[in-house]
Amino acid sequence: MEEIGKPTLLMQLNQMLLIRNLEIRGEAAYQQGKVGGFYHSYIGQEAIQVGCVAAVGVQHWFTTTYRCHALALLLGVTPNEIMAELYGKATGNAKGRGGSMHLFADRMLGGLAIVGGHIPIATGAAFSIKYLKRKDIASFCFLGEGAVAQGAFHESLNMAALWSLPCIYVIENNHWGMGTAVERAIAVSPIAEHLANSYGIKSYSVDGMDFFACYALFKEVLNEVLRTSQPLLIEAVTERFRGHSISDPGLYRSKEELQKAMERDPVLLMKAALIENKMLSEEEFEEMDRKQREIVLAAMKFADESPWPDPVALEEGVFAP
Amino acid sequence: MELQNIEIREALRQAIDEEMTHDPRVLIMGEEVAQYNGAYKVTKGLLDKWGPMRVVDTPISENGFVGLAIGAALTGLRPIVEFMSWNFSFVAADQLISNASKIYYMSAGRFHVPIVFRGCNGSAAQVSCQHSHCVEAMYGNLPGWVIISPSNAYDAKGLLKSAIRFNNPVLFLENEPEYGDKMDIPTDEYTIPIGKAKVIREGRHATLISYSRMIKFCLLAAKELAKKGFEIEIIDLRTIKPLDIATVAASVRKTHRAVLVEEGHLFAGISAEMGFQIMEHCFDSLDAPLVRVCQRETPMPYSKVLECQTIPNPERIIAALETVLL
Numbered sequence: 001m002e003e004i005g006k007p008t009l010l011m012q013l014n015q016m017l018l019i020r021n022l023e024i025r026g027e028a029a030y031q032q033g034k035v036g037g038f039y040h041s042y043i044g045q046e047a048i049q050v051g052c053v054a055a056v057g058v059q060h061w062f063t064t065t066y067r068c069h070a071l072a073l074l075l076g077v078t079p080n081e082i083m084a085e086l087y088g089k090a091t092g093n094a095k096g097r098g099g100s101m102h103l104f105a106d107r108m109l110g111g112l113a114i115v116g117g118h119i120p121i122a123t124g125a126a127f128s129i130k131y132l133k134r135k136d137i138a139s140f141c142f143l144g145e146g147a148v149a150q151g152a153f154h155e156s157l158n159m160a161a162l163w164s165l166p167c168i169y170v171i172e173n174n175h176w177g178m179g180t181a182v183e184r185a186i187a188v189s190p191i192a193e194h195l196a197n198s199y200g201i202k203s204y205s206v207d208g209m210d211f212f213a214c215y216a217l218f219k220e221v222l223n224e225v226l227r228t229s230q231p232l233l234i235e236a237v238t239e240r241f242r243g244h245s246i247s248d249p250g251l252y253r254s255k256e257e258l259q260k261a262m263e264r265d266p267v268l269l270m271k272a273a274l275i276e277n278k279m280l281s282e283e284e285f286e287e288m289d290r291k292q293r294e295i296v297l298a299a300m301k302f303a304d305e306s307p308w309p310d311p312v313a314l315e316e317g318v319f320a321p
Numbered sequence: 322m323e324l325q326n327i328e329i330r331e332a333l334r335q336a337i338d339e340e341m342t343h344d345p346r347v348l349i350m351g352e353e354v355a356q357y358n359g360a361y362k363v364t365k366g367l368l369d370k371w372g373p374m375r376v377v378d379t380p381i382s383e384n385g386f387v388g389l390a391i392g393a394a395l396t397g398l399r400p401i402v403e404f405m406s407w408n409f410s411f412v413a414a415d416q417l418i419s420n421a422s423k424i425y426y427m428s429a430g431r432f433h434v435p436i437v438f439r440g441c442n443g444s445a446a447q448v449s450c451q452h453s454h455c456v457e458a459m460y461g462n463l464p465g466w467v468i469i470s471p472s473n474a475y476d477a478k479g480l481l482k483s484a485i486r487f488n489n490p491v492l493f494l495e496n497e498p499e500y501g502d503k504m505d506i507p508t509d510e511y512t513i514p515i516g517k518a519k520v521i522r523e524g525r526h527a528t529l530i531s532y533s534r535m536i537k538f539c540l541l542a543a544k545e546l547a548k549k550g551f552e553i554e555i556i557d558l559r560t561i562k563p564l565d566i567a568t569v570a571a572s573v574r575k576t577h578r579a580v581l582v583e584e585g586h587l588f589a590g591i592s593a594e595m596g597f598q599i600m601e602h603c604f605d606s607l608d609a610p611l612v613r614v615c616q617r618e619t620p621m622p623y624s625k626v627l628e629c630q631t632i633p634n635p636e637r638i639i640a641a642l643e644t645v646l647l
Contacts, residue, residue: 123388
């Protein structure tokens with residue numbers, strides 16, 4: 001904790017709070033009919049991607065799933081752009097063409113929403129890194145444990161191991177592929193350990209609710225991958241506090257189970273650690289949370305007041321010049 | 322102009338080799354493209370010349386390596402992906418459809434996908450129903466990519482070079498039975514613009530519109546009809562999508578009759594689309610209903626007797642022309 005330093009830690013807690021507030025308000029906007037389509041909240045899993053980006057920086061390639069709001073924020077997409085995209089407005093991250101599941105940043109290849117379909121894409125980014133002889137960056141691929149059942153996952157691991165591609169695959173195991181419990185979908189446990197063995201690569205497991213554990217692990221594995229140019233498989237064990245998407249009431253999970261999971265809320269765990277180390281007071285935390293809420297409320301106002309995309313431009317931009 | 326007499330496979334190889342020379346970001350990957358020199362020898366010698374980083378043998382993982390190539394295209398490279406046959410592209414359909422054709426639009430232009438997918442399409446010699454698909458109508462239904470299907474060595478080389486330089490996905494459809502077809506083409510470099518059809522035989526009584534391997538059958542049919550005094554115009558589409566309807570319409574307005582020939586199936590095929598567009602542009606010029614000659618609505622049978630009956634053949638094209646002429 002001393003090593004990371006107070007200013008960085010507070011900044012990362014801020015990021016967690018920003019994500020948390022954006023998801024809460026995004027869902028509220030959905031309930032008001034301002035956001036359509038599917039909405040997959042990252043609430044509960046924040047420590048993983050916040051810890052990762054804090055540890056490795058933003059210069060790498062990143063690819064993730066439909067649960068993509070947090071990563072976009074962390075890679076520099078503004079709350080305004082994200083909220084406007086959720087609202088389907090012209091000022092959105094993808095001018096209202098992508099929506100909740102398809103956010104992009106200069107180093108973020110999506111926001112790709114077919115389960116497992118983004119894993120070869122991230123592997124291709126690692127291929128480019130190797131082809132272009134870049135020794136200073138890696139490709140990060142976040143996936144849910146449900147995607148482990150897809151052929152694309154196994155094909156990617158095989159090629160990455162075969163060709164020594166600097167790709168870090170992060171299974172965010174939140175225990176549920178929509179309403180199917182992981183033990184009903186994946187034959188082995190722990191997942192990463194078993195499957196990494198199959199492809200002759202290394203694996204790590206980490207408590208995905210613990211920012212500090214995630215931060216430390218990502219710092220270490222980045223160095224390792226840059227040194228060895230070998231892919232790695234990480235399993236971050238986590239919990240999503242919401243349904244699979246907003247339309248999922250989560251009836252498959254008991255209230256007690258969820259309550260127990262929420263006792264290890266990554267935001268509260270980080271807060272408690274900072275308070276214990278006298279880096280933060282309860283009042284300061286409340287103030288931070290309030291500020292992030294205000295940023296998100298301002299983003300909602302921005303999105304509300306932004307123009308709709310002009311239907312005249314509907315057919316523009318199908319092809320690159 | 323200096324000429325060389327070469328096969329289609331050599332024309333394709335030259336296109337790849339020249340573009341790899343011009344741009345170090347161009348690479349080719351696929352099953353057996355490197356050490357084996359290509360299942361159909363299109364990539365012969367490229368591994369020796371360019372090495373394993375730019376001529377990449379892949380495992381038999383179409384979904385994986387197509388996605389990988391798209392990821393590489395998004396991050397600065399310009400891959401050419403060889404499908405040993407387009408039939409295997411179905412294994413990679415998710416990557417093609419959900420990613421390659423969509424990412425430029427859905428990222429609002431942040432990422433473009435400069436990539437060429439190429440390989441042999443349609444039937445070969447008795448390879449039966451799982452290895453004989455024509456994919457152009459299936460993929461042609463989706464926006465976001467270009468579909469090219471040349472019928473000769475000159476077009477194959479010039480169009481493949483344009484495809485490699487294009488900043489969007491291109492589906493480049495070749496034909497296994499035609500790889501050995503020879504033609505005199507320039508030794509100097511040239512390109513052919515995407516999206517331009519070509520009148521390859523002029524005539525005034527009816528227009529035959531087709532592409533790729535079926536052009537050969539159209540030429541045979543036109544020769545037969547010439548014996549009966551009919552001058553048949555033939556248009557080689559070369560690029561299927563975008564469809565060069567201007568060239569097609571100009572010809573139909575001249576001849577007032579048209580037969581559309583497509584190796585693939587009838588239902589919702591390329592000729593269904595083309596016929597509709599002809600109706601939109603040339604309704605008042607038509608003196609006879611349009612007629613289609615397509616693959617019959619059966620999976621491809623193995624027996625050669627049946628195979629040549631289910632795909633269009635010169636006899637069926639002649640019969641169709643007689644229907645519109647008489």
